Amino acid sequence: MPELPEVEVVRAGLEHWVCGRTVDEVAVLHPRSVRRHAAGAEDFSARLKARTVSGVRRRGKYLWLSLDSGDALLAHLGMSGQLLMQPRERAAERHQRVRIGLGPAERELRFVDQRTFGHLMVDPLVDDARGRSAGVPSVIGHIALDPLDPAFDDEAFSALLRRRRTEVKRALLDQSLISGVGNIYADEALWRARLHWARPTATLRRAQVSTLLERLRDVLREALAAGGTSFDSLYVNVNGESGYFERGLKAYGRRGMPCERCGTPIRRDAFMNRSSYSCPRCQRAPRT
Secondary structure: OOOHHHHHHHHHHHHHHHOOOEEEEEEEOOHHHHOOOOOOHHHHHHHHOOOEEEEEEEEOOEEEEEEOOOEEEEEEOOOOEEEEEEEOOOOOOOOEEEEEEEEOOOEEEEEEEOOOOOEEEEEEEEOOOOOOOOOEEHHHOOOOOOOOOOOOOHHHHHHHHHHOOOEHHHHHOOOOOOOOOOHHHHHHHHHHHOOOOOOEHHHOOHHHHHHHHHHHHHHHHHHHHOOOOOOOOOOOOOOOOOOOHHHHOOOOOOOOOEOOOOOOEOEEEEEOOEEEEEOOOOOOOOOO
16 A cells, blocks of 8 residues: 555645646546545536646645645545546546546546555545644544654654554554554664564653654655655556665565665564564564
């Protein structure tokens, strides 16, 4: 699933093409792609038509197009969703689900989703759950800020994290605590911070949390600079291009390969129906 860097790459690409454009056509080609829009596909289309896009924003793994109506076109890419800007005359992609014309440009926004786990919806913009006048879609008002947001509060995060009775990786994946971090970048940040994924959050010192946040920001920024991480053809930017941060991964997906710090083979553990990758020597497992 795309994480913060991949979604931010898409957001930045969309911003170049859609701001100031007006929706002149909407075609929902697969109803599952707008299943979260409770009023249905016709209402989805009606609330988009003739609306002008005023901005493109992101919180965590969600991105949205702000509209002049006070609504937003909210997108979650799921496992395989792609938002592509294509010439209108270009043939449809095999798994094209929604098509949105943006005049007077000669391009249109296409939502392509092979597995149909992603979705689009139109939702009103509101203040978020913390009372900030952030203008976020109502359904994601509870999502926390991400660590690259200038308003992210390190001290508040540290206090909340250390009060949790859970493992540090589970906490990093909790989007109500910190957003935008998924399996890949959690493993990478923990490797850089020399923390085991199962380390109890209550045992972390403030300095360790501070180091973890620094390493997390480092890996997110490096991934952004590389265009994100693409393990297959499903993650691409708005021009259909893949990212290449996979080459810079130190832990994730490197089972059996030598740790770049100490040479110990990277270990893979089962974790929440997924995997966690860590160095048995550099990231000592907590005592049970």
